[in-house]
Amino acid sequence: MSKEEKIILAAIDVFRDKGVEKTKVSDIVKSAGIAQGTFYLYFPSKLSVMPAIATVMVEKIMSEVKNRFQDSTPLVSQIEQIVDAVFYLTKEYRDVFALIYAGIAQTEHLKEWETIYAPFYEWMSNFLKNAQNVGNIRDSLNTERSTKLIIGLIESAAEQIYLYDDFDEENATLQKQELLDFLHHALGLRI
Structure with missing residues (x-):
């Protein structure tokens, strides 16, 4: 593991433990075991x-999506696999996502968000284009713009459950189903 990776992982741990405001660089380097x-x-x-922590989390999202994603399943199931991956990671790393949003909003790094998300946007755009090419979603869908809207909607729905609301598994299931229904209609899904 490189020193930069050690710093990023240590920062995640220390921020989770102490919070962004109370964390000092000395805490991070002590945890990373570096000068x-x-x-x-x-x-x-x-x-x-x-931004580096956000990049790690987007990489985790991409890895989880690819891990769950099965080319051989119907489009309805593939969309559900994507949603499940984002919901799962938001639940598992809710404190990390909360600190990223709090920390990145305090800096000039907010403008880097689009660059950080570029790999996820590209993957989702290709997924939508492929679905469109085989006639599974409406032809009028602008895949480039819709990609950002869909990812934002999925993440926002997961964050409402796991970051902002009092977590309740039944409510999470209902929220996820409503999201899936909305996406099916928005995409003009042809089953």
Whole structure:
């Protein structure tokens, strides 16, 4: 593992434990087992680690989506697999997502969000184009713009359950089903 990766993973742990405000760079380097000067070779401040943490989480989302995704299943099931992956990771890492949003919003790094999400956007856009090419979704769908809307909607629905509301498994199931119904209608799904 590289020193940069050690810093990022240590930052996640320390931010989760102490919160963004109470964390000091010295806490992060102590947890990473590196010298404080090494930290500054990679990041100018503790908040500048946030885009790297966000990148790690987007990579986790992509990995989980690809792990659950099965080409041989019907489109309805594939959409559900994508939604399930995002809901699962939001539940498992709710504290990390909360600190990313809190930390990245405090910095000039918010403009990096689109770059961080580019791999997920590209994957989703290709998924939608393929579904469109075989006639499974409506022809009038603009896959580029819809990609960002769909990812944002899925993440927002998961965050409402796991970050903002009092978590309740039944409510999560109902929210997920409503989201899937909405996506099926929005995509003009042809079964």
